[in-house]
Amino acid sequence: MKDLEFEHKRSLSRLEAADQLAALSAALRHGGRAELQLGPGKLSVHIPDELQSEVEVEMGDEQIELEIELKWSTAQPDEAKT
Template sequence: MRDLKFEQKRSLSRLEAADQLTALAAALREGEDAEVELGPGTLSLRIPDDLRSEIEIEIGNGEIELEIEFTWPTAPVRTTPSRMATATEKATERKNPPAEPGRSSTAAKRSKSAKRPAPKTP
């Protein structure tokens, strides 16, 4: 059973169809909480960054049918760092410990190396 289904069937001119697709494209580009004007009403959608798509073309009975379908989960998808990424981050932290407060990491490295005398100015 579906939580909600909206379906609209009507005749459009080619320009009206292009305007409808342009509005949908703008909503997809905007993402997050997007609004699409559909005839007399407005459809509000929460659109994530990643979608699945399906394009279907059927030719038969003297008609061409073009379907463009986008699907995404209704609940936000939580991503957790993989074990490999976490291990890599920890190894990087061990190699490059944070600099002492008030000193840049370059200054900390320089203080460990032999100090050079300042060049003489003429």
């Protein structure tokens, strides 16, 4: 069961999408705590040095869907080994 789930959908320009990805990229590059602008608010998360990644592309008759999923453990490093 998930403790928290947030989904925000909206239309945006190519430049707005690029800005959103650039902000996420900067947060990933610097690590530590990152504040992500999600809709009307901000979400602060800890980003560790190691992540799992999944990229999925679906192509249909009139639409292309690109999903980039990043996952990481919230357990402390000592807890993750047990």
